[in-house]
Amino acid sequence: MNREDLLFSIRTLSLSLDAAGFVSIAATTHPSDLVDALDTLSVDKTLPLLMMLEPQVRAELFAHFAEIRQDQLLAAMPREAVVQLFEHMPSDDRADLYNRLGEDAKQKLLPALTKVERDDILKMASYPEGTVGSATTSDYVWVSPEMTVAQALAHIRATALHSETVNILFVLDHTLRLRGTVALRDLVLANENRTITSIMHEQPVSAKAHWPRLQAAELIRRYDLLALPVTNGGDRMIGIVTVDDAMDIEKEQDASQLARFGGTVSGNGNDLDVRSTPLKQMFRVRVFWLAILTCFGIVTSTFVAAQEELLSQVIVLAAFIAPIVDMGGNTGSQSATLVIRSMALGELKLSWRDVWFVIQRELPVAAGLGITIAVLEAILAYFSKGVGMDVLLVVGSSMLVCTALGGIIGALLPFAARRIGADPATLSAPMITSIMDLIGVFIYFGFAYAFLGDLLIAAG
Amino acid sequence: MNREDLLFSIRTLSLSLDAAGFVSIAATTHPSDLVDALDTLSVDKTLPLLMMLEPQVRAELFAHFAEIRQDQLLAAMPREAVVQLFEHMPSDDRADLYNRLGEDAKQKLLPALTKVERDDILKMASYPEGTVGSATTSDYVWVSPEMTVAQALAHIRATALHSETVNILFVLDHTLRLRGTVALRDLVLANENRTITSIMHEQPVSAKAHWPRLQAAELIRRYDLLALPVTNGGDRMIGIVTVDDAMDIEKEQDASQLARFGGTVSGNGNDLDVRSTPLKQMFRVRVFWLAILTCFGIVTSTFVAAQEELLSQVIVLAAFIAPIVDMGGNTGSQSATLVIRSMALGELKLSWRDVWFVIQRELPVAAGLGITIAVLEAILAYFSKGVGMDVLLVVGSSMLVCTALGGIIGALLPFAARRIGADPATLSAPMITSIMDLIGVFIYFGFAYAFLGDLLIAAG
Numbered sequence: 001m002n003r004e005d006l007l008f009s010i011r012t013l014s015l016s017l018d019a020a021g022f023v024s025i026a027a028t029t030h031p032s033d034l035v036d037a038l039d040t041l042s043v044d045k046t047l048p049l050l051m052m053l054e055p056q057v058r059a060e061l062f063a064h065f066a067e068i069r070q071d072q073l074l075a076a077m078p079r080e081a082v083v084q085l086f087e088h089m090p091s092d093d094r095a096d097l098y099n100r101l102g103e104d105a106k107q108k109l110l111p112a113l114t115k116v117e118r119d120d121i122l123k124m125a126s127y128p129e130g131t132v133g134s135a136t137t138s139d140y141v142w143v144s145p146e147m148t149v150a151q152a153l154a155h156i157r158a159t160a161l162h163s164e165t166v167n168i169l170f171v172l173d174h175t176l177r178l179r180g181t182v183a184l185r186d187l188v189l190a191n192e193n194r195t196i197t198s199i200m201h202e203q204p205v206s207a208k209a210h211w212p213r214l215q216a217a218e219l220i221r222r223y224d225l226l227a228l229p230v231t232n233g234g235d236r237m238i239g240i241v242t243v244d245d246a247m248d249i250e251k252e253q254d255a256s257q258l259a260r261f262g263g264t265v266s267g268n269g270n271d272l273d274v275r276s277t278p279l280k281q282m283f284r285v286r287v288f289w290l291a292i293l294t295c296f297g298i299v300t301s302t303f304v305a306a307q308e309e310l311l312s313q314v315i316v317l318a319a320f321i322a323p324i325v326d327m328g329g330n331t332g333s334q335s336a337t338l339v340i341r342s343m344a345l346g347e348l349k350l351s352w353r354d355v356w357f358v359i360q361r362e363l364p365v366a367a368g369l370g371i372t373i374a375v376l377e378a379i380l381a382y383f384s385k386g387v388g389m390d391v392l393l394v395v396g397s398s399m400l401v402c403t404a405l406g407g408i409i410g411a412l413l414p415f416a417a418r419r420i421g422a423d424p425a426t427l428s429a430p431m432i433t434s435i436m437d438l439i440g441v442f443i444y445f446g447f448a449y450a451f452l453g454d455l456l457i458a459a460g
Numbered sequence: 461m462n463r464e465d466l467l468f469s470i471r472t473l474s475l476s477l478d479a480a481g482f483v484s485i486a487a488t489t490h491p492s493d494l495v496d497a498l499d500t501l502s503v504d505k506t507l508p509l510l511m512m513l514e515p516q517v518r519a520e521l522f523a524h525f526a527e528i529r530q531d532q533l534l535a536a537m538p539r540e541a542v543v544q545l546f547e548h549m550p551s552d553d554r555a556d557l558y559n560r561l562g563e564d565a566k567q568k569l570l571p572a573l574t575k576v577e578r579d580d581i582l583k584m585a586s587y588p589e590g591t592v593g594s595a596t597t598s599d600y601v602w603v604s605p606e607m608t609v610a611q612a613l614a615h616i617r618a619t620a621l622h623s624e625t626v627n628i629l630f631v632l633d634h635t636l637r638l639r640g641t642v643a644l645r646d647l648v649l650a651n652e653n654r655t656i657t658s659i660m661h662e663q664p665v666s667a668k669a670h671w672p673r674l675q676a677a678e679l680i681r682r683y684d685l686l687a688l689p690v691t692n693g694g695d696r697m698i699g700i701v702t703v704d705d706a707m708d709i710e711k712e713q714d715a716s717q718l719a720r721f722g723g724t725v726s727g728n729g730n731d732l733d734v735r736s737t738p739l740k741q742m743f744r745v746r747v748f749w750l751a752i753l754t755c756f757g758i759v760t761s762t763f764v765a766a767q768e769e770l771l772s773q774v775i776v777l778a779a780f781i782a783p784i785v786d787m788g789g790n791t792g793s794q795s796a797t798l799v800i801r802s803m804a805l806g807e808l809k810l811s812w813r814d815v816w817f818v819i820q821r822e823l824p825v826a827a828g829l830g831i832t833i834a835v836l837e838a839i840l841a842y843f844s845k846g847v848g849m850d851v852l853l854v855v856g857s858s859m860l861v862c863t864a865l866g867g868i869i870g871a872l873l874p875f876a877a878r879r880i881g882a883d884p885a886t887l888s889a890p891m892i893t894s895i896m897d898l899i900g901v902f903i904y905f906g907f908a909y910a911f912l913g914d915l916l917i918a919a920g
Contacts, residue, residue: 030665032682157649166645167627167686184644185626189617205490221711222492224704226627226686243703244684250707251681254714255801258721258885262797263790274798274821274871275807282821283828286794290833290863293790297783298840305779305845311771318778319765322785322897323757330723330753330893334746337722338734341715347735361734361742368743373750380758385765403750411734425718433790437782 001029003036010037014045019052026053031064039065043072051081059088068276071100083112086121091239092137095124124239132216133209135249136230136239142170143196145179150192156184165242168227171200176236178229180204206231209238214253218346220246257344260425261337263289296434300325300441307445314452316387320395323377325440328402331369332410332432335362339414340424350418358411366407374400393451398444405443406436461489463496470497474505479512486513491524499525503532511541519548528736531560543572546581551699552597555584584699592676593669595709596690596699602630603656605639610652616644625702628687631660636696638689640664666691669698674713678806680706717804720885721797723749756894760785760901767905774912776847780855783837785900788862791829792870792892795822799874800884810878818871826867834860853911858904865903866896 001009006029013022026034038046050058050073062070062085074082074097086094086109098106098121110118120138127133141160143152152169160166169187171180180200190199206229207216220228220243227240252271259271264286272282304311304321311317339358342348348358378396381387387395410432414424417431461469466489473482486494498506510518510533522530522545534542534557546554546569558566558581570578580598587593601620603612612629620626629647631640640660650659666689667676680688680703687700712731719731724746732742764771764781771777799818802808808818838856841847847855870892874884877891 030683153648160645160649166648184648185620188613188626188644188648189620221704221707223490226703243686243707244681247681247703247707247710251710251714251805254711254717255805257714257718258797258804259801261718261721262793264794264798264801271801272798273807274795274802274818279821279825282825286791286825287829287832289794290787290790290829291836294783294787294833294836295840297786298837298844301779301783301841302844304782305776308775311775311778315768315771316765318771318781319761321778322764322782323754323761325782326757326786326893326897327750327754330750331746333722333889334724334749335734337718338724338732341719341724341731342734344718345711345715347733358734361739365739365742365746369747369750372747373754376751376754377758380755381761384758384762429793433786437786 001025003033006033006037007040010034010041010049014041014049017048022049022052023054023057026057026061031061034061035064039069043069043076047073047076055081055084056088059085060090063089063093066276067096067100070097079108079112083109086113087117090137091120091124091139092135092245095121095127096134098125099129127209130213131209132207132211132213132230132241133238135213135216135241135245136209137242137245138239139165140170140227140229140240141166142172142237143182145171145173145195145197145200147196148192149187149190149194149196149199152182152187152196156187165227165240168225168240170229170237170240171196172237178204178206178231178235178237181229204229206237207241208232213241213249216241217246217249217253221250254344257340257425260423261340261429263426263429265426293434297437300437303438303441303445307448310445310448310452314391314448316385316391317394317448317452319385320381320398321441321444324395324398324402324444325437327373327377327399328406328409328436328440329433330406331366331403332406332413332436333429335366335407335410336413336424336429336432339411343414343418343424350415355412355415358415359408362407362411366404369407370400370402370404373403390451394444394447397447397451398440401443401447402436402440405439406432409435409439461485463493466493466497467500470494470501470509474501474509477508482509482512483514483517486517486521491521494521495524499529503529503536507533507536515541515544516548519545520550523549523553527556527560530557539568539572543569546573547577550597551580551584551599552595552705555581555587556594558585559589587669590673591669592667592671592673592690592701593692593698595673595676595701595705596669597702597705598699599625600630600687600689600700601626602632602697603642605631605633605655605657605660607656608652609647609650609654609656609659612642612647612656616647625687625700628685628700630689630697630700631656632697638664638666638691638695638697641689664689666697667701668692673701673709676701677706677709677713681710714804717800717885720883721800721889723886723889725886753894757897760897763898763901763905767908770905770908770912774851774908776845776851777854777908777912779845780841780858781901781904784855784858784862784904785897787833787837787859788866788869788896788900789893791826791863791866792873792896793889795826795867795870796873796884796889796892799871803874803878803884810875815872815875818875819868822867822871826864829867830860830862830864833863850911854904854907857907857911858900861903861907862896862900865899866892869895869899 009025124138141156143155156166167184169182170178171182173179180202181204182196182200186199205219205223207219209230209232216228227242229237230239230241232238256271259265264272272285339348348354374396377399378392381395382392413431417424417427469485584598601616603615616626627644629642630638631642633639640662641664642656642660646659665679665683667679669690669692676688687702689697690699690701692698716731719725724732732745808814834856837859838852841855842852873891877884877887
């Protein structure tokens with residue numbers, strides 16, 4: 001069913017409250033699409049539809065709603081249904097949901113669950129947000145090294161009904177330590193009587209629960225894994241991160257790169273989201289960066305104001321301040337994004353070798369850009385304002401130096417940011433602008449005094 | 461083996477040329493890690509090591525080298541080995557490699573291959589770069605709808621040795637049209653005698669070969685697929701895109717988002733890469749954007765120069781031009797990145813409803829930012845330069861209007877960009893700066909004449 005038809009059906013069903021109809025649609029529609037359609041209804045209209053579903057189906061669908069939406073639906077749900085959710089939701093999604101409950105709600109919920117569920121939730125929910133543990137699901141299948149292929153397959157048939165994935169199976173010894181992995185594919189292709197030990201992949205890639213979750217996603221991408229085993233401090237396996245979760249993690253991280261560059265990330269590391277972030281927080285985070293830029297700008301403008309004498313002699317100098325200092329920031333922005341991008345792709349690291357390499361590459365380009373833009377600006381300045389040769393010299397020379405210097409400094413800033421442990425994308429943009437503004441006015445008026453200083457002497 | 465040990469071993473082996481040693485390491489090391497280590501050697505030293513491997517192993521390793529490196533190695537390789545590469549490499553990687561050969565080399569290569577290989581290469585290589593087809597591999601396993609589970613498993617065992625993936629199997633009818641998909645997991649869990657038709661997932665998500673490859677990656681991420689079937693114009697299946705390739709596609713795309721915002725993407729859509737892009741191209745692309753900004757800047761500076769009379773009366777006005785017009789660009793940059801990010805995550809679409817929604821959210825924030833920054837600037841201006849009330853009024857009012865307006869315009873620019881079919885990230889940054897510079901000086905001098913105009917009358 002295409003998008004419009006689905007939307008129409010859902011709207012009709014929400015009015016007619018036709019349970020059989022909705023259950024049927026839910027059975028044949030992918031959760032992502034169904035959630036998109038349901039998102040166009042209010043919570044009051046969505047809930048009755050959800051309650052028409054079997055608990056298992058409802059829980060799987062629920063996990064696909066955005067977190068904000070989940071919280072709204074949960075608040076309106078009868079207690080029975082809430083407990084059922086926690087019984088049937090995938091292990092990692094329900095741990096996240098649990099962490100968003102208030103203390104009161106948590107205390108009410110836990111006694112209603114079985115011990116197995118309670119232990120699982122408490123364990124999975126104990127990992128701080130942003131860690132590998134918080135992205136881990138305990139829904140995986142494990143086998144023993146001594147099993148034969150036939151026994152392993154039988155074990156899978158018996159237990160795998162609700163696992164997140166059985167494409168990769170994890171070989172654990174009796175102490176629950178990870179000994180290897182074996183692909184379902186290998187089990188299917190191998191002779192029945194071989195032992196797991198003889199076909200398993202030893203020394204598998206794994207991640208620790210306390211690592212940043214981005215590291216898990218990178219490992220999955222680098223090694224083309226379907227699922228990454230996660231161990232705790234004692235090397236015991238606690239769960240897995242699946243490749244689909246890895247894709248989502250990377251998507252969020254990369255969406256955040258531009259946000260960090262544009263100064264729209266709050267202190268706790270969360271991107272501002274234009275749709276969902278509370279307006280107060282939006283204001284607070286943005287005003288922080290703008291205020292910083294304003295304060296930096298005061299230094300620059302105070303310096304310019306102090307050049308009153310020279311300016312009053314050559315008013316037209318005022319017209320070129322902005323374009324010249326801007327160009328340093330523009331060029332620096334370009335080289336910074338080049339370096340940030342390569343760092344994000346893992347191509348550049350924080351090493352003197354890479355710094356030197358970048359400088360070698362940027363120097364000729366920045367010089368070339370400086371000369372070209374300086375000539376262009378001088379030509380345009382002459383034809384638009386008819387300024388004299390001496391002012392052209394000032395404008396051209398400053399443009400050249402600012403552009404070239406901006407390029408070099410912009411390329412070095414991401415390295416400097418990482419050196420002090422800050423995020424390159426966050427630090428670079430405001431820093432480039434501010435630094436090049438300040439350097440720019442010094443250079444500009446420096447050349448102005450050099451070429452036009454005689455005017456002051458003459459006047460004074 | 462950890463990174464340093466591996467590096468040491470590889471270096472030693474490249475000197476001792478110990479074939480057995482290298483083959484053994486290659487067998488126990490993941491290709492990604494081995495390639496990282498080999499990248500530290502020159503091509504002359506890498507090639508002898510590669511030639512120690514069996515053709516199949518060599519081809520799988522080769523596919524992990526960066527494209528530049530692949531081309532260098534290929535050029536140094538004996539012809540026999542080149543043919544072997546094309547015989548054994550994964551179908552999508554070798555199609556890419558084929559497309560990078562010169563016409564001469566292509567003509568020499570094709571006769572040396574079997575017909576099956578030749579047809580496959582020509583077909584897979586025919587899809588333009590950037591399309592789904594160019595990311596497609598023909599290494600997949602298909603089954604017929606009438607097969608039983610037992611027959612399907614037997615078929616897999618017979619044919620699956622070198623398939624990219626058998627976790628998902630594709631159900632094709634006798635005309636090679638895609639009828640459904642079935643997971644290996646489902647085959648393992650189902651009763652042997654059931655037919656494929658009874659357990660397959662009908663109406664599977666698929667992609668057309670001519671679609672942009674990013675669309676394939678998005679489908680894979682949205683529907684949590686392991687492999688996405690790809691069909692041609694006639695609805696016949698030509699291959700699959702696997703989830704690991706989807707992760708790589710998205711990684712490149714997202715790395716490019718920042719590049720586009722920073723003005724470092726060439727006309728053909730390729731990101732500039734600080735390490736590998738030829739310096740001439742680097743210069744050409746960057747000077748293009750900087751020149752555009754310079755030309756826009758001339759309009760602004762010409763206008764400022766024309767305000768000579770007012771400026772000569774109130775020199776200190778010159779000091780505030782840059783901070784005020786900059787703030788419009790800064791605020792606009794923030795709101796633009798917010799909108800671009802949400803667009804990239806699929807949360808905002810090109811629709812009046814979303815435009816209106818964004819304006820509603822941005823208006824109060826932009827107004828609040830405007831007031832706050834205007835007051836801050838006025839205070840700083842007073843204490844740093846001791847300017848009079850009238851100048852403070854000019855500075856404060858312009859700052860307020862520029863900041864607020866910048867925020868609104870910045871939020872709308874990505875929508876405008878998409879409306880004219882341009883990429884929002886590419887268009888927004890230079891546009892914001894230029895537009896807000898121009899609007900900024902108009903507003904600034906507008907207020908200046910309003911509050912300080914009497915000075916001109918008095919003087920004139």
